[in-house]
Amino acid sequence: MSEIDIPESHPRYESLLTRHRIEAGVEKGITSKQGLIAQGRGEAFDYLLGEETTPSAKRAERAAAAQLLLAEKPVLSVNGNVAALVPGEMVELADATDADIEVNLFNRTRKRMVAIADHLQEHGATEVKGLAADARIPGLDHERAKVDEDGIYAADVVLVPLEDGDRAQALAEMGTSEIVIDLNPRSRSTQHATVPIVDNIIRAIPNITEHARELADSGHEQLEQCLKEFDAADALDNAEQTIRQGDLS
Ligand code: PTJ
Numbered sequence: 001m002s003e004i005d006i007p008e009s010h011p012r013y014e015s016l017l018t019r020h021r022i023e024a025g026v027e028k029g030i031t032s033k034q035g036l037i038a039q040g041r042g043e044a045f046d047y048l049l050g051e052e053t054t055p056s057a058k059r060a061e062r063a064a065a066a067q068l069l070l071a072e073k074p075v076l077s078v079n080g081n082v083a084a085l086v087p088g089e090m091v092e093l094a095d096a097t098d099a100d101i102e103v104n105l106f107n108r109t110r111k112r113m114v115a116i117a118d119h120l121q122e123h124g125a126t127e128v129k130g131l132a133a134d135a136r137i138p139g140l141d142h143e144r145a146k147v148d149e150d151g152i153y154a155a156d157v158v159l160v161p162l163e164d165g166d167r168a169q170a171l172a173e174m175g176t177s178e179i180v181i182d183l184n185p186r187s188r189s190t191q192h193a194t195v196p197i198v199d200n201i202i203r204a205i206p207n208i209t210e211h212a213r214e215l216a217d218s219g220h221e222q223l224e225q226c227l228k229e230f231d232a233a234d235a236l237d238n239a240e241q242t243i244r245q246g247d248l249s
Contacts, residue, residue: 025084
């Protein structure tokens with residue numbers, strides 16, 4: 001039995017586990033109520049994708065691992081949904097790629113920032129950035145602009161999960177490369193990503209970590225090649241085609 005007392009053999013196990021984690025996140029003051037709506041939106045896309053990682057998303061996850069390993073200063077951005085769904089998995093990915101973790105919220109309050117940082121620390125994070133907020137992403141007039149100067153502001157690669165917003169565009173304009181995880185291939189974030197991953201974050205993060213561990217001893221050239229072979233436009237097109245042909249049975 002799992003944390004929600006549902007056998008793993010249950011046909012909707014993953015979906016029920018995800019819902020439970022988001023609900024618990026709201027109760028713990030980590031996830032915003034809007035996060036529940038965002039989750040529902042994601043679930044609809046996931047349903048049409050067959051609730052599994054497509055071959056195209058698998059390639060994107062490998063490219064993402066290569067990009068994180070190639071980065072000089074990679075940062076994993078965490079919002080209220082990400083913290084509720086994959087806290088331990090984000091810490092593992094940060095360890096595997098030597099990345100920093102930074103909390104960045106749309107509905108930013110000091111209380112939520114601290115609750116999320118504590119939650120990540122309970123799951124093994126040693127340092128969580130985001131509370132200093134001593135720099136701003138230019139061109140954004142909402143709370144997501146607030147970043148740490150030695151974190152997202154200085155990063156060359158940022159992992160941006162579950163946010164359909166203008167921060168992705170603003171970061172791209174700063175010259176930052178982005179790996180975006182979003183089940184909507186038409187979201188603004190995926191459109192600006194160097195590596196868009198159209199997959200459920202529950203599956204995507206452990207997959208990227210596995211690839212990162214596998215690629216850890218690869219040379220610079222091999223990692224570059226892995227990234228070069230990946231075509232972002234093709235990946236988005238592929239995801240959209242799969243969704244459009246989605247089977248509702
Ligand atoms: O914690 P905060 O204050 O920063 O707010 C976070 C939310 C998620 C509420 C905020 O960023 C928001 O409203 O996001 P959107 O505009 O609803 O975008 C979220 C995107 O994530 C949508 O395109 C969803 O399809 C997608 N999504 C939702 N759940 C998942 C997902 N993608 C991958 N895996 C999921 N589990």
